[in-house]
Amino acid sequence: MTLDAKIPNGFLAEKWTQHQFNLKLINPANKRKYDIIVVGTGLAGASAAATLAELGYNVKVFCFQDSARRAHSVAAQGGINAAKNYQNDGDSIFRLFYDTIKGGDFRAREADVYRLAEISNNIIDQAVAQGVPFAREYGGLLDNHSFGGAQVSRTFYAKGQTGQQLLIGTYSALSRQIANGKVKMFPRTEMLEVVTIDGKARGIVTRNLVTGAIESHNAHAVLLGTGGYGNIYFLSTNCMGANVTAAWQAHKKGAFFANPSFTQIHPTCIPVHDRHQSKLTLMSESLRNDGRVWVPKNREDKRHPNDIPENERDYFLERKYPSFGNLVPRDVASRSVKQVCDQGYGVGQTGLAVYLDFGKAIKRRGMDAIKHSYGNLFQIYEKITNENAYEMPMKIYPAVHYTMGGLWVDYNLMTTVPGLYALGEANFSDHGGNRLGASGLMQALADGYFILPRTIADYLATLPYDKISTEHSAFKEAEDNAKNRINQLLALKGNKTVDEFHKELGLIMWNHCGMSRSEASLKTAKEKIKVLEEEFWENLSMVGSNEELNQTLEKALRVADFLEMSQLMVTDASHRKESCGSHFREESQTEEGEAKRDDENFTYVAAWEYQGKNKSEVLHKEALTFENVKLTQRSYK
Amino acid sequence: MKIHLKIWRQKNSETPGKMVDYTLDEISPEISFLEMLDILNEDLLKKGEEPVAFDHDCREGICGMCSLYINGRSHGTEQGITACQLHLRSFKEDDTIYVEPWRAQPFPVIKDLIVDRSAFDRIIQAGGYISVNTGSAPDANAIPISREVAKEAFEAADCIGCGACVAACKNASAMLFVAAKVSHLALLPQGQVEKQSRVEKMVAQMDKEGFGACTNTGACSYECPKNISLSHIARLNREYLTAKLASKHLS
Numbered sequence A: 001m002t003l004d005a006k007i008p009n010g011f012l013a014e015k016w017t018q019h020q021f022n023l024k025l026i027n028p029a030n031k032r033k034y035d036i037i038v039v040g041t042g043l044a045g046a047s048a049a050a051t052l053a054e055l056g057y058n059v060k061v062f063c064f065q066d067s068a069r070r071a072h073s074v075a076a077q078g079g080i081n082a083a084k085n086y087q088n089d090g091d092s093i094f095r096l097f098y099d100t101i102k103g104g105d106f107r108a109r110e111a112d113v114y115r116l117a118e119i120s121n122n123i124i125d126q127a128v129a130q131g132v133p134f135a136r137e138y139g140g141l142l143d144n145h146s147f148g149g150a151q152v153s154r155t156f157y158a159k160g161q162t163g164q165q166l167l168i169g170t171y172s173a174l175s176r177q178i179a180n181g182k183v184k185m186f187p188r189t190e191m192l193e194v195v196t197i198d199g200k201a202r203g204i205v206t207r208n209l210v211t212g213a214i215e216s217h218n219a220h221a222v223l224l225g226t227g228g229y230g231n232i233y234f235l236s237t238n239c240m241g242a243n244v245t246a247a248w249q250a251h252k253k254g255a256f257f258a259n260p261s262f263t264q265i266h267p268t269c270i271p272v273h274d275r276h277q278s279k280l281t282l283m284s285e286s287l288r289n290d291g292r293v294w295v296p297k298n299r300e301d302k303r304h305p306n307d308i309p310e311n312e313r314d315y316f317l318e319r320k321y322p323s324f325g326n327l328v329p330r331d332v333a334s335r336s337v338k339q340v341c342d343q344g345y346g347v348g349q350t351g352l353a354v355y356l357d358f359g360k361a362i363k364r365r366g367m368d369a370i371k372h373s374y375g376n377l378f379q380i381y382e383k384i385t386n387e388n389a390y391e392m393p394m395k396i397y398p399a400v401h402y403t404m405g406g407l408w409v410d411y412n413l414m415t416t417v418p419g420l421y422a423l424g425e426a427n428f429s430d431h432g433g434n435r436l437g438a439s440g441l442m443q444a445l446a447d448g449y450f451i452l453p454r455t456i457a458d459y460l461a462t463l464p465y466d467k468i469s470t471e472h473s474a475f476k477e478a479e480d481n482a483k484n485r486i487n488q489l490l491a492l493k494g495n496k497t498v499d500e501f502h503k504e505l506g507l508i509m510w511n512h513c514g515m516s517r518s519e520a521s522l523k524t525a526k527e528k529i530k531v532l533e534e535e536f537w538e539n540l541s542m543v544g545s546n547e548e549l550n551q552t553l554e555k556a557l558r559v560a561d562f563l564e565m566s567q568l569m570v571t572d573a574s575h576r577k578e579s580c581g582s583h584f585r586e587e588s589q590t591e592e593g594e595a596k597r598d599d600e601n602f603t604y605v606a607a608w609e610y611q612g613k614n615k616s617e618v619l620h621k622e623a624l625t626f627e628n629v630k631l632t633q634r635s636y637k
Numbered sequence B: 001m002k003i004h005l006k007i008w009r010q011k012n013s014e015t016p017g018k019m020v021d022y023t024l025d026e027i028s029p030e031i032s033f034l035e036m037l038d039i040l041n042e043d044l045l046k047k048g049e050e051p052v053a054f055d056h057d058c059r060e061g062i063c064g065m066c067s068l069y070i071n072g073r074s075h076g077t078e079q080g081i082t083a084c085q086l087h088l089r090s091f092k093e094d095d096t097i098y099v100e101p102w103r104a105q106p107f108p109v110i111k112d113l114i115v116d117r118s119a120f121d122r123i124i125q126a127g128g129y130i131s132v133n134t135g136s137a138p139d140a141n142a143i144p145i146s147r148e149v150a151k152e153a154f155e156a157a158d159c160i161g162c163g164a165c166v167a168a169c170k171n172a173s174a175m176l177f178v179a180a181k182v183s184h185l186a187l188l189p190q191g192q193v194e195k196q197s198r199v200e201k202m203v204a205q206m207d208k209e210g211f212g213a214c215t216n217t218g219a220c221s222y223e224c225p226k227n228i229s230l231s232h233i234a235r236l237n238r239e240y241l242t243a244k245l246a247s248k249h250l251s
């Protein structure tokens, strides 16, 4: 099969407008004849579901939390980008497009990214109309701050709780449609299988997390807004429940997985401090507006940071990247932090931390201004570390944060399975090898509010109205698959817990397929995961039954999929012999230790096709062409 | 450090529950409260026993999923935080800690420490939104909003829907939760059009779900992890009275 991204012809700035005109429409009276399944209630899923229901479609929505309002988008802190140019600092749609393409190290599609930048402005309008209380200036107009990888201020924010406030917006739009009877909501329900009939997605199989009931749901199309899979590393900034199950099961039914190894490691997180730690906490990138990153110039300097004089501090980001300074993109910042720590300059008990210092900013802007901008972040920091960042610098270290990889989708957000769509972090579309800060929220909402609701009609219009009954053998087969998986797991009475397996997998991935990767480390990863997976299916200790709320079973199902998925990540990482963005192959670096791309051989999206358990996946390449930007070695110096 | 736990165990909504004793030796005071429960659960699993079921997801105080009643207080004795933000350093060697689910009739227990809070979702569905379809919004800067109003609206919108206020209230009143939403939207110019019907519908749904009356004891605000202020309840009452008067006037 050849991959067709369905990118419209024409000038970059006109593609989306022209494409919308060319797409088929469905008249309002006929929309109610179509049923659509949306899995996920994050910004992507909830915005799509609400908008589709407003348009008249019948929508069923699923999430594993007890309420749609708790999807992990809620935890996004720093902000959301838009090319409004309210600050009159030279921003434009083209600049946002360019920054995003460059930030992604030229491994994303021009057309998709341009459309994202174009739509960014509508998102802010929509959110404000819903009552999202973004920060404002004294005159009452919207305020902005700067994020990494940009030299303009285009990030809209609501304290350090932008994701929460945006999600309350989508949740309220969704709630309104539930009240209207256009959306049926299924919380505490986990999708375990995609059902395909004649090659098209026609429904899903779910497990009710309270009763254990395995149920089939049919529809004309299925949307996955199921988030990222960073939790494969066990320790990450993701929520505890984040998983790859929905995307992975879709992959097994024919959806190609694109750039699975592209994982963002965020530079500013609270360092690991205990072996029982269950998750890592982000300290928003917005802090780098005012916080300065440094380590002591002398490796042996064990003084309290406040006692180390200015001239004995190495502000290494400002030194190495004078034009972007502390606001270099995440991949660049993370690698620099790792480098100085690897060289022995790290601080704190473990030596795996650097300082993020607000001393100067507090002097310059005043304590109140700093509290106003970051109060809740400083509070989170204090709760976890018992240290007051107003009085002494924060200690930070990189942590797994986001997955740029995801299900391959075309320009219409359709996967390689007709009728199956992927939105938000679950798809691979816009961020290439590295996502810029404040662009994840933008993409999730662009997909859900403005792109998918328009493109899906083009597909639905080709389908008959009749639904396929859940009595169809394909549903029964999928139910049996799910039940078999569950029974197989529940039969295991070994002596290692699912968390122990998950932690081991996480460590393998972090050490061998994390911030830096090499032929040798990836080979080790592959061997170790294989052994771990075999042990999992023999020595897992399970309790309880399916017919009840069983959190051990929920975790086991997710970890089983992580164990499979991690192997594809390693395969992808080892096939891409260049470095690009967050994917750093030790064999491919510049003299200064920066990521070195190999455009001649790797200017493509790697899309993997599943072949069956324990069979090598087949690689498909979607060549990337750049007509509007020039491929350059990224420089933030 | 050594900690004694008394934890509510209940197989499901039909089976009666009871407090069960556990002891953890040698745990690090640096870990979080939920990580302590993780350790307990690992021990239980190793013994072939069922782990303690509890709700949690973000573990950083923002999703509102965790819902533990610790030593007789919603989210524990520290103010302004959720249970997932609580750390063992707040406890002493040999302490006995009681851990229970939210206790309120409209929040039935599903299992162990997990309760059903869907009543909150239904209250929002009754009217906790501004009716604006996708694509119909004017430019975001078309309506300036003063910094003070934006700040106050934000402070109300800060509610994470955890239900601690209900669990803290002797009447199981949901007034603070409802007031936070009513206030958030009533403060903003965008929320004016539906202001009256919103408050009426949300209060009606709140009553229908069986939440108790508000007798102004203030426990809700005191226990709220986001410090939602009682002044929002005052605003809710004002909004509700105005709405009632207006609808009487109309009918």
Ligand SMILES: Cc1cc2nc3c(=O)[nH]c(=O)nc-3n(C[C@H](O)[C@H](O)[C@H](O)COP(=O)(O)OP(=O)(O)OC[C@H]3O[C@@H](n4cnc5c(N)ncnc54)[C@H](O)[C@@H]3O)c2cc1C
Residues within 6 Å of the ligand: A039, A040, A041, A042, A043, A044, A045, A062, A063, A064, A065, A070, A071, A072, A073, A074, A075, A076, A077, A078, A079, A080, A081, A162, A163, A189, A190, A191, A192, A225, A226, A227, A228, A237, A238, A239, A243, A245, A246, A282, A284, A401, A402, A423, A424, A425, A426, A437, A438, A439, A440, A441, A442, A444
């Ligand atoms: C701590 C943190 C801070 C961040 N800060 C920012 C920021 O400041 N700016 C920015 O732009 N981006 C930020 N990001 C990234 C951004 O928040 C996410 O990429 C984005 O919110 C993802 O939205 P989503 O809708 O794709 O998925 P999510 O919000 O993760 O939602 C996933 C949904 O899928 C459901 N789900 C998953 N699997 C299943 C299944 N098998 N069955 C049923 N339901 C399922 C879940 O219940 C949930 O409802 C941050 C991310 C993190 C982790």
Ligand code: SF4
Residues within 6 Å of the ligand: B158, B159, B160, B161, B162, B163, B164, B165, B166, B176, B177, B180, B220, B223, B224, B225, B226, B227, B228
């Ligand atoms: S008002 Fe406070 S306690 Fe009540 S649900 Fe909201 S955040 Fe929780």
Ligand code: FES
Residues within 6 Å of the ligand: B055, B056, B057, B058, B059, B060, B061, B062, B063, B064, B065, B066, B082, B083, B084, B085
């Ligand atoms: S787990 Fe999210 S608020 Fe506690």
